[in-house]
Amino acid sequence: MNKNRLEAFSDGVIAIIITIMVLEIKTPHDTSWMALREQLPVFFSYLLSFVFIGIYWGNHHHLISALSHVNAAIIWSNMNLLFWLSLIPFATGWMGENRFAQNTVILYAVLLLVCGLSFTILQICVERVTKNNPKLVLALSRVMQKSVFSVVCYSISIVLAYYNTLFSAIIFCIVAIRWLIPDKNIEKAITK
Amino acid sequence: MNKNRLEAFSDGVIAIIITIMVLEIKTPHDTSWMALREQLPVFFSYLLSFVFIGIYWGNHHHLISALSHVNAAIIWSNMNLLFWLSLIPFATGWMGENRFAQNTVILYAVLLLVCGLSFTILQICVERVTKNNPKLVLALSRVMQKSVFSVVCYSISIVLAYYNTLFSAIIFCIVAIRWLIPDKNIEKAITK
Amino acid sequence: MNKNRLEAFSDGVIAIIITIMVLEIKTPHDTSWMALREQLPVFFSYLLSFVFIGIYWGNHHHLISALSHVNAAIIWSNMNLLFWLSLIPFATGWMGENRFAQNTVILYAVLLLVCGLSFTILQICVERVTKNNPKLVLALSRVMQKSVFSVVCYSISIVLAYYNTLFSAIIFCIVAIRWLIPDKNIEKAITK
Amino acid sequence: MNKNRLEAFSDGVIAIIITIMVLEIKTPHDTSWMALREQLPVFFSYLLSFVFIGIYWGNHHHLISALSHVNAAIIWSNMNLLFWLSLIPFATGWMGENRFAQNTVILYAVLLLVCGLSFTILQICVERVTKNNPKLVLALSRVMQKSVFSVVCYSISIVLAYYNTLFSAIIFCIVAIRWLIPDKNIEKAITK
Numbered sequence: 059m060n061k062n063r064l065e066a067f068s069d070g071v072i073a074i075i076i077t078i079m080v081l082e083i084k085t086p087h088d089t090s091w092m093a094l095r096e097q098l099p100v101f102f103s104y105l106l107s108f109v110f111i112g113i114y115w116g117n118h119h120h121l122i123s124a125l126s127h128v129n130a131a132i133i134w135s136n137m138n139l140l141f142w143l144s145l146i147p148f149a150t151g152w153m154g155e156n157r158f159a160q161n162t163v164i165l166y167a168v169l170l171l172v173c174g175l176s177f178t179i180l181q182i183c184v185e186r187v188t189k190n191n192p193k194l195v196l197a198l199s200r201v202m203q204k205s206v207f208s209v210v211c212y213s214i215s216i217v218l219a220y221y222n223t224l225f226s227a228i229i230f231c232i233v234a235i236r237w238l239i240p241d242k243n244i245e246k247a248i249t250k
Numbered sequence: 251m252n253k254n255r256l257e258a259f260s261d262g263v264i265a266i267i268i269t270i271m272v273l274e275i276k277t278p279h280d281t282s283w284m285a286l287r288e289q290l291p292v293f294f295s296y297l298l299s300f301v302f303i304g305i306y307w308g309n310h311h312h313l314i315s316a317l318s319h320v321n322a323a324i325i326w327s328n329m330n331l332l333f334w335l336s337l338i339p340f341a342t343g344w345m346g347e348n349r350f351a352q353n354t355v356i357l358y359a360v361l362l363l364v365c366g367l368s369f370t371i372l373q374i375c376v377e378r379v380t381k382n383n384p385k386l387v388l389a390l391s392r393v394m395q396k397s398v399f400s401v402v403c404y405s406i407s408i409v410l411a412y413y414n415t416l417f418s419a420i421i422f423c424i425v426a427i428r429w430l431i432p433d434k435n436i437e438k439a440i441t442k
Numbered sequence: 443m444n445k446n447r448l449e450a451f452s453d454g455v456i457a458i459i460i461t462i463m464v465l466e467i468k469t470p471h472d473t474s475w476m477a478l479r480e481q482l483p484v485f486f487s488y489l490l491s492f493v494f495i496g497i498y499w500g501n502h503h504h505l506i507s508a509l510s511h512v513n514a515a516i517i518w519s520n521m522n523l524l525f526w527l528s529l530i531p532f533a534t535g536w537m538g539e540n541r542f543a544q545n546t547v548i549l550y551a552v553l554l555l556v557c558g559l560s561f562t563i564l565q566i567c568v569e570r571v572t573k574n575n576p577k578l579v580l581a582l583s584r585v586m587q588k589s590v591f592s593v594v595c596y597s598i599s600i601v602l603a604y605y606n607t608l609f610s611a612i613i614f615c616i617v618a619i620r621w622l623i624p625d626k627n628i629e630k631a632i633t634k
Numbered sequence: 635m636n637k638n639r640l641e642a643f644s645d646g647v648i649a650i651i652i653t654i655m656v657l658e659i660k661t662p663h664d665t666s667w668m669a670l671r672e673q674l675p676v677f678f679s680y681l682l683s684f685v686f687i688g689i690y691w692g693n694h695h696h697l698i699s700a701l702s703h704v705n706a707a708i709i710w711s712n713m714n715l716l717f718w719l720s721l722i723p724f725a726t727g728w729m730g731e732n733r734f735a736q737n738t739v740i741l742y743a744v745l746l747l748v749c750g751l752s753f754t755i756l757q758i759c760v761e762r763v764t765k766n767n768p769k770l771v772l773a774l775s776r777v778m779q780k781s782v783f784s785v786v787c788y789s790i791s792i793v794l795a796y797y798n799t800l801f802s803a804i805i806f807c808i809v810a811i812r813w814l815i816p817d818k819n820i821e822k823a824i825t826k
Contacts, residue, residue: 444695444699455649462656524652528656531657536665536670539661544665545666546665
């Protein structure tokens with residue numbers, strides 16, 4: 059099994075997921091700025107999901123590039139990740155349309171949690187296959203640290219949503235920023 | 251004719267089919283958990299189809315990687331398979347929206363049957379072109395066995411749907427699990 | 443300018459065009475077979491367009507594989523072809539929903555005509571760049587013959603649609619079959 | 635980080651953006667030519683956006699092909715560009731459905747402006763990484779000139795939309811034509 063095709067297929071699915079979300083932003087029938095402003099929560103939920111899926115794409119790329127060969131466990135843990143990612147447009151739409159209502163934020167946080175766990179499962183499967191390179195081991199352990207941090211944050215955001223969904227949204231942003239800061243260790247390990 | 255482009259095009263179409271199905275899961279206008287729970291049958295039908303299309307993608311990959319060159323018969327039997335696969339989102343949506351009603355399950359089973367037969371036709375076209383490698387012949391014969399098993403199961407599930415659609419759903423799951431269990435013979439034949 | 447990316451982009455656009463058409467087949471809210479049968483014209487218009495876009499994909503592949511390098515004329519005549527192809531889902535949906543009503547068939551035939559002309563323009567641009575190989579010149583001249591045949595047929599089908607749209611549909615099928623019959627000259631020229 | 639995957643992912647997203655716009659052209663339920671003619675503004679807005687996204691695709695290709703390696707700044711400025719491009723179908727739909735009403739044209743112009751600035755940011759990130767080749771420096775400076783010209787034009791078109799949206803539309807066309815004229819310097823720099 060060739061890893062290029064796994065990469066190409068995953069890229070295709072992620073590219074479609076990230077783009078079809080925009081279909082959730084319905085064009086207002088009215089041409090007033092007010093009508094447009096009512097779409098703002100939908101826009102922000104789209105922006106948030108776009109950033110998260112972009113982060114997943116980047117990390118997925120790093121993970122697969124570290125891979126020497128593909129086995130059945132990797133194919134199916136990858137499929138599992140893609141399945142949960144593919145539900146993000148649904149959760150994003152529900153959250154945006156209902157202006158970050160409590161239940162919708164909880165569902166979104168649960169979905170991010172499941173995606174985070176699915177990514178960790180994929181990473182464990184990849185690590186089993188590639189254990190030789192010490193720099194890579196370091197880089198992957200850093201990604202794992204961030205994943206654990208994210209999973210903890212998502213769990214907290216689920217609890218906080220019962221008090222105020224704004225806190226949950228702030229935690230989502232913190233997680234996103236944590237991933238967006240480039241990690242020198244990973245870049246070094248990958249490039250060399 | 252270059253097999254890379256056939257692979258890339260098929261990957262693209264399969265990636266789109268697997269992802270646009272999620273557009274069938276309409277966001278409930280209500281934010282109650284009850285409203286979400288009403289989407290559960292749609293979610294399960296999506297999950298089922300995601301797994302089936304994932305299986306087709308994996309097998310399609312194995313089949314094409316076994317291929318040495320592409321002829322007109324392969325292009326058109328591949329197009330035939332993609333056509334029937336592209337109808338899965340429609341059948342999935344109809345089945346999910348109507349909570350696995352009898353007619354919708356029958357249509358779904360018939361479509362899976364036609365997809366199974368289309369895959370077998372593609373496999374026969376591929377086998378005609380590549381006959382030299384004994385390990386590959388063994389691997390392809392194992393895939394064929396599974397295909398025959400699936401086609402028989404789909405036929406049974408069509409009949410059973412007239413009694414209880416739950417039986418049909420169970421048979422769909424049995425077929426999926428049968429394919430998900432990795433086959434050492436195929437992996438060996440492909441990797442070596 | 444690298445022809446691989448032109449190919450990859452065109453493949454992506456064609457794969458999306460061929461797949462989003464299936465979104466036009468709305469799931470009936472009713473579970474009766476009658477409700478499904480009412481979608482039959484939509485199904486047939488989808489099948490017809492799937493075959494036509496499949497043919498364009500195959501020919502596009504042959505054309506680009508004959509290409510040595512890419513210039514601005516090729517990029518924009520390719521974009522022109524993709525633009526008209528991208529309108530096929532719209533024309534297909536209009537024709538299918540209205541059960542092959544006169545005006546919808548005329549629009550569909552006009553669109554096929556414009557697509558045919560756009561392909562011919564692309565071919566002329568490709569031929570200007572690659573003139574050396576005699577077998578290729580022969581193969582391209584055969585494709586050109588078929589294109590001229592198609593354009594004439596589409597023009598006739600537009601006129602016939604004023605009498606009976608069934609005649610137009612028959613002509614569409616004749617054109618499709620004419621292209622589906624594999625041409626030994628082209629295959630030889632490409633493979634050698 | 636490998637630039638091929640960046641290219642493949644961007645191509646995928648751009649191909650999807652350019653194609654899903656066609657879903658905005660709703661099929662009229664009526665089969666009269668009048669009903670079709672009412673879709674003309676939608677068609678023209680689609681045509682305009684198709685040309686603009688096509689131009690972005692071409693320039694994006696040139697930019698990435700000039701790149702020797704990928705860093706975090708390039709990944710995220712590329713993601714930023716893709717985000718704004720992904721909103722074009724929304725702005726196009728709003729403008730087309732409301733027959734180029736004032737507010738919709740202003741939003742469209744603002745979006746084009748933001749896309750232009752995002753492209754410029756990406757170009758600056760790319761230039762930081764690749765500074766050696768003098769021909770390439772010349773080519774990139776020409777692209778930058780055109781980008782500045784475009785950004786100025788978009789700003790003017792926003793102001794003009796308050797008087798007459800027709801003037802804005804004319805300016806959009808001028809910008810498009812300016813980019814469509816092939817630039818010998820860029821082609822030379824890239825091919826050699």
